Amino acid sequence: MNNFTKANQHNDTLFVLIQSLTKSEKRQFNLYVGRLVGNTDAKFFALFKFLEKQKKYDEKAIIKSGIVSKQQLSNLKAHLYKQLLISLRMNPAHKNIRVQIREQLDFATVLYQKGLYKQSLKMLEKAKTMAIDNEEKNIAYEIVELEKVIETQYITRSISTRADELTIQAKDLSTQNVITSKLSNLSLQLYGILLKIGYARNDRELKEIDDYFNKKLPTFNYELLGFRERLWLYKANLWRCFLTQDFLHGYKYSSKWVHLFREFPKMKEIHPVFYLKGYNYFLESLFFIQHKKEFNKELLIFESEVANDAIPKNNNTEVLIFQYLYSNKLHKHFMEGTFEEGSYLVDIVNDKIKTYNHLLDEHHITRFYYKIACLYFGMGDNKKCIDYLSKIIQTKKIYVGEDLQCFARILNLLAHYECGLDYHLEKQFKETYKYLLKMENLQEVQKVFIESIRSLGDLYPHEFKKEFKKIHERLLIYKNHPYEKRAFLYLDILSWLESKIQNKTVAEIIKSKTSI
DSSP, X not given: OOHHHHHHHHHOHHHHHHHHOOHHHHHHHHHHHHHSTTGGGSHHHHHHHHHHHOSSOOHHHHHHHTSSOHHHHHHHHHHHHHHHHHHHHHSGGGOXXXXXXXXXXXXXXXXXXXXXXXXXHHHHHHHHHHHHHTTOHHHHHHHXXXXXXXXXXXXXXTHHHHHHHHHHHHHHHHHXXXXXXXXXXXXXXXXXXXXXXXXXXXXXXHHHHHHHHHHHOOOOOGGGOOHHHHHHHHHHHHHHXXXXXXXXXXXXXXXXXXXXXXXXXXXXXXXXXXXXXXXXXXXXXXXXXXXXXXXXXXXXXXXXXXXXXXXXXXXXXXXXXXXHHHHHHHHHHHHHTOTGGGTTHHHHHHHHHHHTTTTSOHHHHXXXXXXXXXXXHHHTOHHHHHHHHHHHHTOOOOTTOHHHHHHHHHHHHHHHHHHTOHHHHHHXXXXXXXXXXXXXXXXXXXXXXXXXXXXXXXXXXXXXXXXXXXXXXXXXXXXXXXXXXXXXXXXXHHHHHHHHHHTOOHHHHHHHSXXX
């Protein structure tokens, strides 16, 4: 089978859509088709029933079934795809506020085109109120613009005051939409910088990011900002904090993000994805600054919300809940040094990766593999640690995965050392060193560690502890370094070195450290 055929199996949009349908959505589609006279025997429905049963997309099997000719297949697939979307749009589960408002706007447009101005205006007023109440200000602006058009044709005695009212409303909405647009642009541009360049590595890059942020930040009156404007403001500030590795202020803005949803609880229903992302950044920030007490409190709240279905469930949110909840459950055990107690998570995570495989990209899967490897390393099961690291190292192309690949190789080196696999160790040194040399943005921590540990191969066992102390001293100066401290978040090298020096386990070292 050639690569193109393999890609088709995974990337055929119609097949992926059908595979994503729940039992409820399939039942809805059957009812939808049944209501359209003659459609139960239509070719598009026959194609749906055929693809529904398939485990993988196979174009040859479709042609062989006799449902459609090769020449007609493309058109039939496009028609089926459209019918599925129409059916999904009608499903109550997908009738979110934005869809409801759009529907009202569509109905009002139809009434306007029929010349029923009064009915149209009445419906638009209702839709506009709903849009403003739910912070859907882009749609609200569209509605006001349509109201202005209709008012010029539907003459009433109140037209002068109505004109002033609509003009002011349009201006206010436009101003708020411009601020939101500029803030969302800034947030996206900062994220783009992170993907393209990475984190600030020196004072010059820090200044460039700060200058860029201040130049692009729009002028606004904070007191006049609504939910949506404040959300994008916190997002933009948070990305700036990530770029500059300012974890304390990252905690500040991610906390503001989560508490904004607590101030406007109904927005959790409307924007569950934003809520989930904000909560994950909040927990991650607490992990980065090692605030154990608040981390555990907030993780319990998050778990409770998930268990009690306080967050709307759909394919998108279910995958995010899995990623964020279980990543932070693993972080909890890393923070506390309770690696053994966290071992139950491995089977759960692997099962969920299989369940959501078609919705997870390779980068997120490999991140889980790295965390599981760290868990096994912490509990002293180095062979299993190596098994999971191999999954990462063998994956050549990981989106935004250079750091992950780098630290996977360093941890792999440590795990081989711990296993006493001396005959593999020299090979691991060479491969790791070769890989690190290829990296353009190698951190000082990585350079110092790899150069220092290489000397261990020439030492006698009784000399190791003295050398470990030297390596620890060289690395300790970077622990709170503004541009180097991130390395210790990927791999707690200092705790490992302390475990060698003190003849204790990594878990014992972490547990003994003072936490907030």
